[in-house]
Amino acid sequence: MPEEGFTVWFTGWSGAGKTTIAIALEEELKKRNIGPVQRLDGDIIRSDLCSDLGFSKEDRNENIKRATFVAELLSKNGVATLVSFISPYISLRERARHKCHNFIEVYVKCDRDTLINRDVKGLYKQAIEGEIKEFTGITDPYEEPENPEIVLNTAEEDILESVGKVIEYLEEKEHI
Ligand code: PPS
Ligand code: MG
Incomplete structure (x- = not known):
């Protein structure tokens, strides 16, 4: 049982590796x-709690507010979130930093060309062809973290390396 909960907050462009790394980290922590x-x-x-929201600035901010609310409750009650x-x-990320317990911002970084070449979900192609509006990095903004605790360069490092960096940080801070 961790003595205290913590929040590992992965941010970055679509397809950069946030979900993949979070799943691998979850497995390692378990x-x-x-x-x-x-x-x-x-x-x-x-697909559930925020199924009423789209991708306008207002909706993205509302989405992050709801996620922050849940992450705050979990992390304050001993859960590795x-x-x-x-x-x-x-x-909105700074707002989350102030609310969530032991907040660790992880910038999952990848260059645009690599993301467009990977295009795992085919969303970049659709965004470039104008079929998806307000697509992050193509027709919608992404404000880079100014002082993240961890940066993962997923064009250069593999999942194991990325997870290893997060684990190392959590150990160093005695969260695990
Ligand atoms: S946000 O900006 O934090 O509210 O976005 P998030 O809730 O993380 O949702 C991102 C996933 O939605 C899919 N998707 C889009 N992403 C960005 N822009 C647009 N317009 C868009 N439309 C659909 C996409 O699958 C994102 O998943 P990831 O895991 O980031 O690739
Ligand atoms: Mg994802």
Whole structure:
């Protein structure tokens, strides 16, 4: 059981690796029996708690406010909370930092060309062709973290390395 909860907040462009890394981190934390681990992911939360929201600035901010509310409750009650949302606006991430317990901002960074080449979900192609409006990085803003606790460069490092960096940080801070 972790003595205290914490919040690992993954932010970054679509397809950068937020979900993949959060899932791998969740598996690693569960293996270590540190206590309850809960993942909150944009795609999943948007299919339920936030199914009324789209991708305008107002809706994205509302989405992040709801995610923050849940992450705050979990992290304050001893849960290792892993949050993966694009969360493109600094102000809402800073708001989350102040509310969630032991907040760790992880910038999942990847260059635009690599993301367009990968295009796992085919969303970049649709965004470039104008079929999806307000797409992060193409036709919608992403404000880069100014002082994140961790930066993961997913064009250069593999999942194991990325997860290893987060684990190392959590150990260093004695969260695990
Ligand atoms: S946000 O900005 O934090 O509210 O976004 P989030 O809740 O993380 O949702 C991002 C996922 O929604 C899909 N998707 C889009 N992303 C960005 N812009 C637009 N217009 C868009 N439309 C759909 C996409 O699958 C994102 O998932 P990830 O995991 O980021 O690729
Ligand atoms: Mg994802």
